[in-house]
Amino acid sequence: xxxxxxNASLLNALRGLTLARLQRAMRVGIRSLWLHRLRSLLTMxxxxxGVCSVIAMLAIGEGASYEAQEQIxxxxxxxxxxxxxxxxxxxxxxxxxxQSYVLQYGVTYADAKRITATIPGVTVILPARNIRxxxxxxxxxxxxxxxxxxxWYPTMRNQPVARGRFFTxxxxxxxxxxxxxxxxxxxxxxxLESPLGxxxxxxxxxxxxxxxxxxxxxxxxxxxATEQKDKSAAYRMFVPLETVKMRYGEILMxxxxxxxxxERVELHELTVKVASLExxxxxxxAIKTVMExxxxxxxxxxxxxxxxxxxAERTKQIFNIVLGSIAAISLLVGxxxxxxxxxxxxxxxxxxxxxxxxLGARRRDIIVQFLVETVMLSGIGGILGxxxxxxxxxxxxxxxxxxxxxxxxxxxxxxxxxxxxGVVFGIYPAIRAANMDPVExxxxx
Amino acid sequence: xxxxxxxxxxxxxxxxxxxxxxxxxxxxxxxGVSFDIxxxxxxxxxxxxxxxxxxxxxxxxxxDRPTAGHYLxxxxxxxxxxxxxxxAVRGTRLGFIFxxxxxxxxxxxVENIEIPLYYQYRPENECRERACxxxxxxxLTDRLDHKPFELSGGQQQRVVIARALVNDPLVILADExxxxxxxxxxxxxxxxxxxxxxxxxxxxxxxxxxxxxxxxRRTIRLSDGHIExxxxx
Numbered sequence: 047x048x049x050x051x052x053n054a055s056l057l058n059a060l061r062g063l064t065l066a067r068l069q070r071a072m073r074v075g076i077r078s079l080w081l082h083r084l085r086s087l088l089t090m091x092x093x094x095x096g097v098c099s100v101i102a103m104l105a106i107g108e109g110a111s112y113e114a115q116e117q118i119x120x121x122x123x124x125x126x127x128x129x130x131x132x133x134x135x136x137x138x139x140x141x142x143x144x145q146s147y148v149l150q151y152g153v154t155y156a157d158a159k160r161i162t163a164t165i166p167g168v169t170v171i172l173p174a175r176n177i178r179x180x181x182x183x184x185x186x187x188x189x190x191x192x193x194x195x196x197x198w199y200p201t202m203r204n205q206p207v208a209r210g211r212f213f214t215x216x217x218x219x220x221x222x223x224x225x226x227x228x229x230x231x232x233x234x235x236x237x238l239e240s241p242l243g244x245x246x247x248x249x250x251x252x253x254x255x256x257x258x259x260x261x262x263x264x265x266x267x268x269x270x271a272t273e274q275k276d277k278s279a280a281y282r283m284f285v286p287l288e289t290v291k292m293r294y295g296e297i298l299m300x301x302x303x304x305x306x307x308x309e310r311v312e313l314h315e316l317t318v319k320v321a322s323l324e325x326x327x328x329x330x331x332a333i334k335t336v337m338e339x340x341x342x343x344x345x346x347x348x349x350x351x352x353x354x355x356x357x358a359e360r361t362k363q364i365f366n367i368v369l370g371s372i373a374a375i376s377l378l379v380g381x382x383x384x385x386x387x388x389x390x391x392x393x394x395x396x397x398x399x400x401x402x403x404x405l406g407a408r409r410r411d412i413i414v415q416f417l418v419e420t421v422m423l424s425g426i427g428g429i430l431g432x433x434x435x436x437x438x439x440x441x442x443x444x445x446x447x448x449x450x451x452x453x454x455x456x457x458x459x460x461x462x463x464x465x466x467x468g469v470v471f472g473i474y475p476a477i478r479a480a481n482m483d484p485v486e487x488x489x490x491x
Numbered sequence: 492x493x494x495x496x497x498x499x500x501x502x503x504x505x506x507x508x509x510x511x512x513x514x515x516x517x518x519x520x521x522x523g524v525s526f527d528i529x530x531x532x533x534x535x536x537x538x539x540x541x542x543x544x545x546x547x548x549x550x551x552x553x554x555d556r557p558t559a560g561h562y563l564x565x566x567x568x569x570x571x572x573x574x575x576x577x578x579a580v581r582g583t584r585l586g587f588i589f590x591x592x593x594x595x596x597x598x599x600x601v602e603n604i605e606i607p608l609y610y611q612y613r614p615e616n617e618c619r620e621r622a623c624x625x626x627x628x629x630x631l632t633d634r635l636d637h638k639p640f641e642l643s644g645g646q647q648q649r650v651v652i653a654r655a656l657v658n659d660p661l662v663i664l665a666d667e668x669x670x671x672x673x674x675x676x677x678x679x680x681x682x683x684x685x686x687x688x689x690x691x692x693x694x695x696x697x698x699x700x701x702x703x704x705x706x707x708r709r710t711i712r713l714s715d716g717h718i719e720x721x722x723x724x
Contacts, residue, residue, distance in 0.1 A: 067612060081597050401593045404554060405654070406582015406610040408575050484554045488593065 068418070075419040082391075089387045090427035092380030093467065097431025097460040098438065100373040104456045105439035107369065109449035111362040118358060120204050121351040124323060126330050128153050128316040132309075133343045151345035152311040157337065161318060165332045167325040172202050172317035175290050181283055182247040183235040190231060190281040192248060194290025200259070202319055210242045210257030218286045225253040229261040231281040246283075251293055253285060326352045377463055380427070381471040388420050388475035399479050400487025409480040416479050420472025421465060428464030432457045499566060500527035501661055501693055502551070507560035507570075509546050520546040522716040523560065528662075528695070533688040535696040535704040538713035545666075547713065548697050552585055552664050553577045565661050582610050586655030590667035592647045594639040600650050601626060601635040607658040625653040629683065645676030652683055662693045669703055681706055 079086040121127060130152025155173070162171055175194040180187050199205070200212050213224050225246065232241055241255045259282075297310045320329045330350045337346055392399070399412055436457065439450035509521040520543045528534055538544050549555040550562060553569055556577075562570045569580055586607075587593075594603045605622035613621075626635055629649040639647055648668065655663050668684070669677035681703060688694050688708075698704050705724075712719040 064612075066615070070609070070615065077597060397593070398595050401595060402606065402610070403578065404552065404581060404587050404593075405607045406578055406658070408578040408610070410575075411610055485549050488554070488589075 067414075071414050071418045072422065074415065075422050078395075079419060079423060085387060086423060089384055089423055090430065092383040093377065093424050093427030093464045094431040094434060096373060096376035096380045097428050097464050098435035099376060100369065100460045101432060101435025101452065101456050102438040102442075103369050103372070104366075105435075105450040105452045106442060106448065107362070107365050108451040108453060108456075109439070109443070111358060111365070112451055113449055114358050115355060118351050118355045121349070122202060122204055122317070122319070123352045123355060124320050124326060125202065125351055126318045126320065126326065126333060127349040127351070128157070128318070128333065128337065129347045129349065130311055130314045131345055131347045133345045149308065150310040151343065153313040153316045153346055155312055157340065158313070158316055160336055160340065161316075161333055164336060165329055167321050167329050168318050169321045170198060170202060170319040172196055172199060172315075172319070173287060173313045174199070174315040174317070175287060175294075175311070176314040177290065177294055179248050181231070181235065181281075183244070186235050186237075188231045188234050188281050190228075190283050192290065193282055193284050194287040194294075195284060196287055199284065202317060206260050207257045208260040209240075210255070212257055212284070213286050218288050221286065221288045221292050223251060223253045223289060224256045224286065226257040226259060226284040227255055228259050228282040228284075231283070232258055234281075248283075253283075259284070323352065326350060373460070373463075377467050380464075381424070381467040384420055384423055384468065385471040385475060388416065388423075388472060389478070391419075392416065392475050392479040395479075396482060396487045396490040399482055400484050400490065403482070403484035404488060412480040413476045416476035417469065417472045420475070421468035424468030424471075425461075425465045428461040431464065432461050435460065501530040501532075501565055502526075502528035502695075503561070503563040505561040505563070507550060507557045507562060509543075509550060509555070510558045519716055521550070521557075524713075524716075524718055525560075526711060526718065526721060528693065530661075530693055531688070531691050533684075533694045533696075533706075533708045535698055535707035535710045536713065537697075537699055537701075537704045537710055538719070539699070542713040543716045544697050544699075544713055548664060548666055548695075551662070551695060552587060553580045578610075582607050583658055584661045586658065586660035586663040588648070588651050588655050588663065588665035588668050590670040592639070592644075592651050592671070594647060594650060594654075596639055599636050599638060600631060600642070603639065603650055604654045604657050606654065611658065621657055622653070625657045626650075628656070629653045643676070644672050645679055648672060648676070648680050649683065652680070652687075656687075656692075662695060663687070665694065665696045667698050667700075668696065669698075669700065677703075 132149070132151055153173075158171055158173055162168055173196065177192045177194070179190065179192055181190045181192070193199075197212060197214050197218060200207055207226065208229060210226070212226055213222070216222075217224055227235070227241055227246075235241065235246060236244065241258060244255050245252045246255060247253075296312055297308050318329070318333065320326045327350070330348060330353070334348055337348070402412065402415075436452055439452055442448055443450045504524055504526050506523045506525050507521055508519070508523055511518045511520060524543075524547065536544055536547060546555070550557055553564070553572075554577075556572075557570050560570065561568055564580065564584060567580075569577065572580065581587075595606070598606075601619065601622045604626055605618040608618040608621060623632075623635065626632060629652050631646065631649055631653065634642060634646065639650065642650065648671075655665075665684070669680055672680060684694055684696070685706065694707070696703065696707055704710055709721070709723045711721050
């Protein structure tokens, strides 16, 4: 019977609660929390650390996955990238180095033609040849990847030109010696002047700089297949594909002691743009089939940025679930701590409860009083936790150089949950206080 | 109260019984007690320990409900009321004075005095004003912001008296009001009671100090759950 009554009075307590009364109850609550400062602080710590760790971990996780996703996005989500890969068994042969050998691998022009001809949904195709060489400006030198490609590279790969222009169809047809530099290498080659209009030297040839790409942002190290190309091309220079074909031919030679090694590679990279996002997966499958049929060796690799993006998102989801459960557990522990202290406090203040009841306090007044105290305890803990949780990622990104992102919802959610913990774990002690018999309570020492 | 209904008694006990369940045995604390108290009366309830004094006081104070019988306070039957209604009765119609003061230690004098008003949800400034007025009445104007432990026993008991008066109750119940005081403070407090009664307040004192009991105009003597004697002097 008393249970039903307390439930009813709990509802009444909340219904009859005006703002003025709440304010008063809060003032009384602050007073009694302040009376036991140390105890209140220690009780709060559970919530503080719970909230703080949730926000900090989410911020760090969010930052990391943001970087990974940005990188994948920069490849273009509608793109499928086919890269030429030196087949592993061939690599072994070439490493023996005793014989002269012409290694042929990679994506061919025939592949490009076949893909456009046979697979519907493919809109643009972007071939690229990558050659590793030194780029010189008088005495300055940069180890660079020379990318021979086509004029629509910037739009397709989401890598806009910052200054100047990219080369055009005319440059392609005329096989002009022009180049567009990656932003990262500009300060190394042209520390003082604008590179536009100047010439750089590669081997025996000179190229006029007609543009500079936009910086690609922080190139985070990911062990994703995307960036596993040997020693990853930090510096890149873009040259018309036809020009590269003319200058380098299709056979790359490398001299070694006693032998020389040659590689015959038509294309290092082929980017296929699919008309719509929905078709990406299907087209990727089709390309796989086409490539398998025409390549005896596995000398290519197909990357689908969209799939990588989806995988990254799934990873992030799992990460969030794990974080969520850690948060839930830590807040649960914090809540139990609060409940424990409030139960002790109720026992300790039995006499006060008796006095208040004798002087006209209803059960619901007692409930409100203790509930307000608990909610304040967890709420203040939550606020401290949010402050700390916002500060930690800030410090981390400044000292460790990691990117951290604090989403708006994470402090809000953490705080709401902490306040909710106060309500949930405060109800039982409050009901216990309210259910005390006034006579017994007054007699309590 | 309306003077027209003044003749009707302010407290009516009609064959009130109270039994407690103590493990397997039932203890009869009050075995049918009946009496009336008129408005403005000054009554002491006396008797040896275990005679049912405390039980009677708890019932009078609406802290407990009788097992059988009726208790009419100001013409209203409170014996069957639910908890919230009883709380309201305590807060509006009764004033309590305890032996051990029962002040809330973390609150100041004025805050202690305004507790009964606080639970009637009166506006804050009204509470404060009234509390100050009653503190002045018991001579504590210069102690308003002190905590109870900074006051002497006599002063604390005066805070309690102010608290009992602040809601303008029908009846003031005092449980051994001088029990924790030295004789001088005790006499002082008793004087305050006399004054209150002279002003028309209905006082019920529970005590086993005969000198205190004698000051009342009527003494009800309890023994083993019965009224042994009911003397007016």
